[in-house]
Amino acid sequence: MYQVKPTSVDFEIQIPNCMYKVKIDQTSSTALRTNEEFIKVNHTTVKSFDILDGKINTLLKKSDMENIEARQELLLDQLHKFKTRLLEIRKKLKLNISPKKGNTTVNKNLKNEDLGFRKKSLDIFENYSEIDIVVNAHPKFVPYGLLGIKNAWKNQVNFDVKIFSHSTLQDISPEAKHFQKQITDGSITNSKNPSIKTTIIWKNCEHTEMISSPTMYKPIYGEINILRFLARIGPYDFRYDFTSNANQIDSILDICYQLLRCSGNAQQELLRNLSKLLDKQKFFGGENLSIADIAVSSSLKRIQQAALKNLPENMKKWQNIIKNILY
Template sequence: MNGPIKMYQTRRFVRHDIPVELPKCMYTLKNIHSRNGMVDGAVDHVLAKNKKLDIFDQVKQFLKNNHKIPGMAELEAKQEEILQQLAELKKQILSIKSDLKIAAVSTTKPSTNFTSSTCPKITINNLPDIVINANPSNPPYSLQIIQKLLQDTLALTFSTYLHSTVSSLSEEAKKLDSTIVNFAPKSNVLKLNIRLIWKTIDSNTELLVSHIPILGEVNMLRYLSRAVKSSLNYDSESDCIEIDSLLDICYLLVRARTKTERAGLLQTINKSLGKAQWLVGRSQASIADVAAYSAIRQATSNNEISANLGKWFQRCETVLLGC
């Protein structure tokens, strides 16, 4: 074909020069291209004419017209008053602190010799009232030892009671009861009163501190060793982990039901003793010896312990109890 090709014309489908009415059933949106969703002084198709301004727009409008927000002056005055009171309170606290002149307490490593007269003085960290529930079938012999070991620094005075669930005490419980009650503490040391209630419970001795029970005789010893700053505290010792493990062994020994279970636990205690005089290879007794002596006396018979443990047991009665 010669010459240009003629283009045919088509009918226009969309026209942009006519107004478009939006349907009334659709919700409206603010114009995102205007400032704050609308143009100042103008109302577009997405904003109703009588729409109420929100709090932020009201504040801006007040500030723009040099108006003060209602109640703002009172709020600022109240804030200034509170800040002044806080500043005054801070001055009073600093003044009280300077008046108290709190001195730092020097920390010294405690001795592990319970029988030594040079045992450091102890302080009681606000101990609450202490109540101990014990089963007459499992007397906590450690109380007698602790009472004797701390006699130079802390007087543990006991008052004992018989619960309605107990008709009478066993011979061992009567002997322990009489020993701790009739113990004569020194008059020039701090005193801690303990109420011992003989009650029908399981083998776990219960220590009640502010009505919160601490179960187990070894856990009672842990509490006392931490609450009373004395040579009983073993937290700073290098063998504290091994002592804690032995305390757990003593807890299981009291609760063991068969001779086989007791034999395995006694073997662990005997291994810790080895050829040393005291447990954990120590040359002096520790809280582990106190717990182990009480557990073995409660739960085993003489024919169950080895000769090595038998010598250690006699040493506990001679050195710790003075028998």
């Protein structure tokens, strides 16, 4: 082969004697070699750990997903069982209290569109065949409206009334005792009708108040507001919200609220306004009994008899009709 001359010339290097001589450390090259090998090995190890860490993360993510899926399946199963249970309960409950065919108590003033709205309105009895209400009342302010409601709905809703006296009261008024006897006697029970369990507690309270469970925990103050609430959950022919005379009934309820909180000329003016609203109708709601008649009759029973001496003739005639129906 062709021989190439070397490009470098070998010659001996002369180390000067003036410099301090250091012995050659044989371990340095070994250390360097070892360090390089360590780096090489460490690099491989890091790569291996990265791969292992990725696999671990994948397994963990997979495990988390499986746990979430398992929990979801458990929740869905519990919801299915809960739904099944509710359907079983609903089958056992007879909740619909809408007027049946041939029921002549339905308000004739209702239009077809009014009835459509009524079907969409709130009906607690669609969810509960029985509701509980607690009414706190002062024996001097007897809630006659509850007695009127009970007698007006006697063929459509079962009223189970119990009355207790708070320990702070030593005795109750004769009017309260008579009311207590009336509202607890003569109950008509029909297993097909929904029920309202009513507990009345005589106590020293400023306003008549009602607590309804399980629908709410905040009290409803005032007998008139209690009647508004009961009208919204009661039989359809007593729900006036979407009727053509809803504003008039609301005005009558407002007058009843004011009637118990005034006296003298102001009270007489309110009675004249009620007489004008009654006009020539048989009832305040038209030709059929409504929640307005119950509210007015309860208010008149609570005001002083002296204020009723100058009661208009149409009010007296209406009062006699109501007395035979409700009390």
